[in-house]
Amino acid sequence: MELVTARIAETKKTMLRKRxxxxxxxxxxxxxxxxxxGWVFIFDYLPLYGISIAFMDYNVIQGFSGSEWVGLKYFRLLFESEMFRNAFKNTLLISLYKMISGFLCPILLALALNEIQAAWFKKTLQTAVYLPRFVSWVVYGGIITLLLSPETGVINKIIEFFGGKSVYLLVEPAYFRTILVVTDAMKEMGWAAIIYIAAIAGLNPEVYEAATMDGATRFSRIFHITLPGITGTIIVIFILKVGYIMSAGLDQVINLYNPMVFEMGDILDTYIYRIGIEQFNLSLAAAADFIKGVIGLAMVLLANQIAKRINDSGIF
Incomplete structure (x- = not known):
């Protein structure tokens, strides 16, 4: 037993010297x-001490040391609030829809771009789908508002051309979530597809050549070579996206929603902004943000374990 212990200690020392x-x-x-x-430590880890605000009756003048600890008081207030429950439900629904569209659309776009043979057309199309990513939601939201306008909007002009009646889509609660999901996918899918395009570029071209010589069709090559080859990348991206399940997009929603669609469009981010910045109730806002973070972390851990069990692939 002592000999085994000595060998283990020696092995550890050897590994340490190698490192x-x-x-x-x-x-x-x-x-x-x-x-x-240093950047990550200062701006990501040091601010974590601010989580304690959620468990105290925080006063800016008294600071952390002078504010009274109140335990789970603000968490109870959150779950008793109808407004918070509505924002929580909206966040889950919108985030789920966005996660599905934002996960599938970049993959389909990358596959489509990979199949384009004309280099000039491929580059032009890539540039066109990347550009929206570099436009802020303030500008992009203004463009969407103009496109959906009942008087001058292109969408309503098309509806009228086919005999329909113009509708101000942005003030119709039934359409608002769909607008959020579609516009988010249009803005982000080009940039998100870069990762998949890079993964596809790393696949062995000889496999494609052999499949072509064996008579495999284009769709067969996609389903039996391309998709299996980028499965690891797809799983990692999916796990990372699951971590943002409680973030439905503050910039987008705050630039597009209005009182008419408040019940369908209010999310946790806008709720926290309203409570924390406008009403200056920092403890309640911190409690809501803490719940967001805990759920996001739990979802990442769960998705990672499921991925490891299914495909033995995960981010850790």
């Missing part, structure tokens, strides 16, 4: 990482 040698060998690269680590 130290590796660090010394690539010391310049590790030094380059220090600013990034």
């Amino acid at each position: 130290l040698k590796r660090i010394l060998k690539f010391k310049l690269l590790y030094i380059l990482l220090l600013p990034a680590f």
Whole structure:
């Protein structure tokens, strides 16, 4: 037993020496990482102390040390609030719809772009679908408002051309969630497709050539070569997206919603903004944000475990 323990200790020492040698060998690269680590520590980890605001009756003047601890008071207030429950439900629904569309559309776009043979057309189309990503939601929201206008909007002009009646879509609660999902997919899918295009580019072209020589059709090559080849990338992206299940897009919603669609469009982000910034109830806003974070973390862990069981692939 003592011999086994000694061997384990010696193995650990050997591994430690190898790691130290590796660090010394690539010391310049590790030094380059220090600013990034510093940034993450200062702006991501230090602010975590602010979570304590959710458990105290926080007063800006008294600060953290002078404010009274109240336990789960604000969490109880949240779950008793009809407005919070409505925002929670809207967030889940909108985020779920966005996650499905935002997950599938980039994959389909990447597959379609990969099949285009004309290089000039492929590059032009790639640029066109990437551009919306670089436009802020303030500008993009204004464009959407103009497109959906009942008087000058292109969408309503098309509806009228086919004999329909113009509708102000942005003030109709029945259409608002659909508008959020569609416009978000249009804005983000081009940028999100870059990862899948890069993964497809890394596949062995000889496999495609062999499949073509064997008589495989284009769709057969997609389903039996391309998709299986990028399965790992798809799983990782899906797990990361699940982590944002409680983030339905503050910038988008706050630029598009209005009192007419408030009940269908109010989400946790707008609720936190309203409670924390406008009403300055920081403790209640922190409690709502804490719930968001906990659910997001739980969903990532759950999705990662499911992915590892199904395909033995995950992010950790």
